[in-house]
Amino acid sequence: MRFQHYDSLRIFSIVARHGSFAAAAEELNLTKGAVSHQIRGLEQALGFPLFNRLPRGISLTPKGQELWMTLGVAFDTVEARIADLREAPERPITIGVTTYFASRWLSPRLMLFMKAHPRVRLRIQPMIDLSELEAEGIDLAIRWGRGDWTDVTIRPLFLSPAFATGSPEALALVREEGLEAALRRLTLLADRSGSRAWEDWHRVAGLRFSSRTDVLTIADPNVRVQAVIDGQGIALNDALVERELDDGRLVRLTDHELADYGYFLAHEPGATRDPDVAAFADWLLQIAASST
Template identity: 50%
Template sequence: MRFRHYDSLRLFDVVARHLSFTQAAEELHLTKGAVSYQITRLEEALGFSLFIRQHRGILLTPKGKQLWHTSQAAFHDLENLITQLREDDTSRITVGMSTYFASRWLSPRLMNFMAEHPNISLRLQPMIDLTDFHTENIDMAIRWGKGHWPGMHVELLRQAPVRPATGKKTAAALAGLSSHEWVNTLTLLHDRENSPAWQEWHQRAGETYHAKQGGLVIQDPNVRVQAMIDGQGVGLYDDLISAELNSGQLKWLSDISMPEYGYFLVYPANALNNPALRTFRDWIIEAAEMPY
């Protein structure tokens, strides 16, 4: 029997990205009940479950994960084709990244790329979350993490170990204290809700992690840097804060780092079929290998 519910796959894609009926409903401007009903209808048409409903949220089933990864790639290919048909120009590429990485690492090197490849039109798209990939027509993303983005091709760009840092006034007040003494007194700055980074650092340091209600979530890394300077807490950072460290505005609080973190190129499997994107990918990997 032919499958006739392709229109529901886009809704499924949104729910799978958020793993939340509520957040998907907000993005789609629908009610939570309408989204849940559409997913139930889709599951009936498919003949298998897409989500495991739990008290605190939903999870993709194994078959749901397979369908989501395939649908993501298909939607991205369709969007790329539509863009190419509209513009008939594959020399236009969009690369998503945080403003932190763009301003502190890429910007000083970017003029070299523009001089070497004047025929490529490059757009840098500020990016907080990987869910922006489809909504902003991003061809490639540069993401910080441990390289785990299912359904995407991932390449290490550069290692970026992180360790705790804070403003000079806060650091001065903590002088002589061990991590055991300061780690449970300072406000921990997070990049997102439920981020595992601080919990992982506590484990590495042999400390007990307490998910304190007083934690502060600031998604933009540059804003978190300013928050540390202003004495609002302690954050996990890499060597891209060297300017603030050299000026004395920021201080490391510990030598214990997490070397498994880094910056990665993230893109759909067929993205490098675009010659301009492949050129950018080759250039930035070479640039990352060179001392600066």
């Protein structure tokens, strides 16, 4: 059975501090009889006496002393936490992104939002799996793909066509043996198990796609980029690898691309009822429109 006499514990604590029913009654603005009645009811609920009734006053029993000390610590903890909560600013809104997108696109633009909305606190949460938003405490997420998800509300951020990239050695193989023959010898790097991105790309390239056992899944986009540079395979990337393309560490293998792939703003239905979440979502959509 759950204990149900928490109000009486506060009264007991005050009586114990004063060592007097009368003094406690004065502080509580109650009669001495009412305070005494509360304590007797509490003792009955606990199943042990809290005070020794003496000819001239009262004293705590050993169990009463132990309970009073326990309550003192508990009440102090609660009051300290209440003070913290009163002074704490609004909770930050949490944005779930991959480190790839955060470092290559979002981070250079964040100060614009912070200057325009100094009151809104942000928390950028690096994530790889952006599917379980509510369970992870994510207010907004940025997903890459075709935007055909049905588990959350989706809004287009900007298109960023995906194309096949490899090392210079991979490109040399394509030129020597032809695209279709080279692909059979090159390991395909995927972003997640069950991804249809390579299947979509093969269709655009006019090539037959069949299931392969040598597909290597590397969920972290930055790690996947490095794996391509290191010659571990080929991957679908987008314009955010411009730096690696410019310096020749990555090369495009063909001109074929997934034109409908890009970045999408994802959130649980109703998330933008929070004005801070709505402010960041609106800003993100605006800055994306002006940057493309």
